[in-house]
Amino acid sequence: MKDFLSLASRRQSDRAFDPQRPVEKEKLQRILEAACIAPSACNSQPWHFIVVDDPELKNRVADATSNRVLGMNHFTKQAPVHILVVEEKPNLTAGIGSWIKDKNFSHLDIGITAAHLVLAAEDEGLGSCIVGWFDETKVRKLLDIPSGKRILLDIVIGYSTQPDRPKKRKDPKEVISYNRY
Known part of the structure; x- marks a missing residue:
């Protein structure tokens, strides 16, 4: 557990990358394998x-992720x-479960796989940032994604040039309780 806590503590949302240093195909393959083995509902x-x-x-x-007016990304x-x-569409069991429980299990599952992906990138010595703000219509056209599909995330990967920074998180006493809220 000590190694995992160290990995999770090192991982940060990087917003500066070395554009001249490509990501090795082997590293990218391992990162994607880690994402593919993430658990999902049913x-x-x-x-x-x-x-x-x-x-x-x-x-x-x-360019489709950038916003000049807001100065983002x-x-x-x-x-x-x-x-x-x-x-993608969930299987029948997960779809019915989402409907019955009024929870979007697919979105939860995609959050889990994204976490696997960025932690695997960190383990490979790569930086990452999960981006949710982008022009979905433009990205769909650029990548020939069918109109009925949703693009939920753009995860950027590369060799970070951003220095490590301390994490600012709520005190555990604020977000953890035992046996009742």
Whole structure:
């Protein structure tokens, strides 16, 4: 457990990458394998990963994540890899369970797989940032994603040039209780 806590403590949302240093295919493959083995409701695995590492296409996807008015996500162009997470239909059991329990199990599952992915990237010595703000219509057109599919996340991966920073988290006493709220 000590090793996992160390890994989780090191992982941060990086917003500065070395654009000249590509991510090795072997590392990328291991990261994606870690994401694929993430647990999901009823083993539904309601995700599809699109790896964008072609420099020209990657820059066009990065442009779709940037917002000039709000000054958001301009760092995404530096990252050599974008991994888009597309929501897939859950299997029948998970779909019925989501409806009965009024919980979107697919979104929960995608959060879990995203956590696996970014922790695996950290373990490989790579930085990452999970991006949820992007022009979904533009990204859909760029990557030929069918209109009925939702792109939930863009996870950028690369060699971070951002210094480690201390984590600012709530005190555990504020977010943990035992046996009652």
